Amino acid sequence: MSIYLDNAATSFPKPLSVPQAVYDYMVNNGGTSGRGAYEKAIIADGLVYRTRKLLAQLFNHPDPKTIVFTSSVTESLNMALQGLLQAGDHVVTSSLEHNAVWRCLKTLERDRQISITTVPANQNGETNLSDVEAALTPQTKLIVFTHASNVLGTIQPIAAIGKLARQKGILFLVDAAQTAGVLPIDVKAQNIDLLAFTGHKSLLGPMGTGGLVVNCPNDIHPLISGGTGGDSAYEYQPDYYPNHLEAGTMNVSGIIGLGAALNFIFEVGPENIAAKESDLMAYALEQLAAISDIELYGPRDPQKSVGVIAFNLAGVAPDEMAYYLDQQSQVMIRAGLHCAPSAHRLIDTVNRGTCRIGIGYFNEKSDIDALINGLNAYIKEKKK
Numbered sequence: 001m002s003i004y005l006d007n008a009a010t011s012f013p014k015p016l017s018v019p020q021a022v023y024d025y026m027v028n029n030g031g032t033s034g035r036g037a038y039e040k041a042i043i044a045d046g047l048v049y050r051t052r053k054l055l056a057q058l059f060n061h062p063d064p065k066t067i068v069f070t071s072s073v074t075e076s077l078n079m080a081l082q083g084l085l086q087a088g089d090h091v092v093t094s095s096l097e098h099n100a101v102w103r104c105l106k107t108l109e110r111d112r113q114i115s116i117t118t119v120p121a122n123q124n125g126e127t128n129l130s131d132v133e134a135a136l137t138p139q140t141k142l143i144v145f146t147h148a149s150n151v152l153g154t155i156q157p158i159a160a161i162g163k164l165a166r167q168k169g170i171l172f173l174v175d176a177a178q179t180a181g182v183l184p185i186d187v188k189a190q191n192i193d194l195l196a197f198t199g200h201k202s203l204l205g206p207m208g209t210g211g212l213v214v215n216c217p218n219d220i221h222p223l224i225s226g227g228t229g230g231d232s233a234y235e236y237q238p239d240y241y242p243n244h245l246e247a248g249t250m251n252v253s254g255i256i257g258l259g260a261a262l263n264f265i266f267e268v269g270p271e272n273i274a275a276k277e278s279d280l281m282a283y284a285l286e287q288l289a290a291i292s293d294i295e296l297y298g299p300r301d302p303q304k305s306v307g308v309i310a311f312n313l314a315g316v317a318p319d320e321m322a323y324y325l326d327q328q329s330q331v332m333i334r335a336g337l338h339c340a341p342s343a344h345r346l347i348d349t350v351n352r353g354t355c356r357i358g359i360g361y362f363n364e365k366s367d368i369d370a371l372i373n374g375l376n377a378y379i380k381e382k383k384k
């Protein structure tokens with residue numbers, strides 16, 4: 001049986017209720033959302049709204065209408081960054097960003113003359129609040145931070161940064177790709193103006209789903225314009241939400257699947273999901289540390305990290321390791337830079353990359369055992 005340990009890329013398997021909900025909608029309904037007065041379209045619209053409400057509940061956001069759906073967290077981040085930043089604006093960001101943030105910022109630096117300051121982090125990916133504060137200038141319009149690194153797993157001090165941003169009157173955007181569904185997120189208490197999330201990782205929903213929680217609705221220009229199903233004679237994108245940032249026919253089947261995934265998360269309890277992943281993380285760290293010639297990166301502490309562990313074996317290329325584990329042990333892990341080269345610069349692996357395991361809710365200790373057996377088998381074979 002093959003073992004999936006790449007949940008930081010995308011979660012697998014999904015709760016069965018997710019494909020069932022998608023199937024049920026596609027076979028028995030098929031209506032579009034916001035665009036029909038017939039019963040099936042009204043039902044589809046209600047199901048989309050239900051997912052918005054569940055997300056609002058999960059993130060403690062008071063108004064479901066200002067949660068907009070996108071196709072991915074990449075699109076959500078582009079929507080926020082491109083929709084907010086103008087020539088002369090200054091942005092403060094972490095040393096750990098995924099290219100979904102970093103490439104977008106670099107493109108805006110080149111094309112719109114924004115300026116960027118990257119806050120330093122230590123080798124474990126830990127950031128000091130005082131360094132965030134020191135990076136602010138009178139031109140700082142936005143602080144954008146990942147909630148947790150997808151390379152080192154390190155959780156960033158989001159609540160403290162949010163408080164600082166609010167005190168200084170600066171907007172705060174959080175990339176919750178690695179945390180939504182597994183770490184508590186409260187956009188009100190944590191002073192988050194914009195929360196970008198994806199549906200297909202820890203939220204356990206289908207690919208092609210994501211969104212942006214908007215607490216500064218008047219500040220963002222739409223990324224795209226187009227049909228919304230209402231006010232069609234008006235020649236510009238409407239100002240009201242969610243239509244302001246949602247143009248074109250939506251991914252109704254995916255959003256309904258995401259709704260089923262959110263129901264599953266609420267049934268199990270987000271705190272129980274986090275506790276299970278944290279236990280597995282502690283077990284994996286202990287087992288991995290016992291392997292000779294292994295280099296483990298990141299805080300190596302489940303309290304400071306989501307379920308992501310980057311590692312290398314001395315003298316072994318990460319791709320070779322991942323290929324061996326897949327072919328010989330049926331264990332799937334990730335190898336490379338994971339689209340986040342800046343985090344690799346912190347641990348000096350930008351030329352080499354790392355192996356990475358991503359723990360998910362459906363993993364068990366036996367999956368970690370299979371990984372460890374595979375690594376030991378590789379070492380034994382090499383020594384022959």
Ligand SMILES: Cc1ncc(COP(=O)(O)O)c(C=O)c1O
Nearest residue numbers: 072073074098100150177178198
């Ligand atoms: C921290 C972080 N941000 C953004 C992304 C981009 O996600 P997607 O490709 O689903 O848009 C990822 C995916 O790995 C991520 O880990």
